[in-house]
Amino acid sequence: MRGLSVASAGGQCAGPAGGGGGAAISGDGAGEARLVARVRNGETEAYAELVRAHAETAHRLALLLGAGAEAKNVVQNAFITAYRALGGFRAGAAFRPWLLRIVADETKDTVRAAARRRAATSTAGARRDPRHAGARASGSRTRRGFRQRPAATDRPPLSRAQPTVSPGAG
Template identity: 60%
Template sequence: MLARVRDGDPGAYADLVRRHAPVAIRTAALLGAGADAEDVAQEAFVKAYAALGRFRPDAPFRPWLLRIVANETRNLHRSAGRRAAREQRAWAATAPLLLHGAGPDGGDVAAAVLGTARREALVAGLGRLSEPHRQVVTCRYLLDLDEAETAEVLGWPRGTVKSRLHRAIAALRAHLEVDVDA
């Protein structure tokens, strides 16, 4: 079958994919790809096709493919870690803007101090939220988008925006209550 694939028979590669897709998806899932297992397997098949010229004809195909799946799963984890670090850096850079962006309009010193303390607590609480919760709160309240706009920006259904916003506000309230009690 691999000889037919190398000769350019697209049907042969489709047969190869059908034969090995279940084990590739299972491998990706078991190695930690989770919900992205199918995407990882698909990317592995694309890379395997591109690398068929380097495949040794006397070697078994399945272990070679599964090695590509494992590498793609590792790449997924690395990119997720880099993305999370990038998001944390972006959040850390944004937090000071939130703290100093809005303040009392020439009110007394006590009000200014209280306003600053509240903003600091709010920014700290937002920083403790999960990324989806921080995104939905940011869109709705910091960017002042309505539910439909928030759903469009985040690419979520409107019901997801409502439920995540509800959970995010509850989590934020819990974080703020802990800070006040401390």
């Protein structure tokens, strides 16, 4: 794709206040179909026009679906994915819904990955937290929710006393 990016293609991914950024593509889909055909023939500038036409909408969708600060990266990855998959794009189909489905999928993947990273970080942090060290040894809840019995050495000395049998007592 020779360094084509949303920003370099003129896409306004800074947010909804970006002000337009859309290329003049006819609303009937014929303009998009012509652009897609040109991209398939190797014209990267035609893809830049598609990017300019849809970058703002794609960015808004990524934000709405929870991408947050990662919205720009999500849109960038979605456009790259769409470019690579353009060979399998059905001729005559509308480009925008296809692209927005890719944006939604990228956003979902990004949000899930971020949640996994947060969970792994918090779990690893809890294991290293000295307040949690030795908690199980002192009778805390186990994995199944039952309390462990304290070890015999944790009981008072009298309860450890063993009855003795003396020879001849009988």
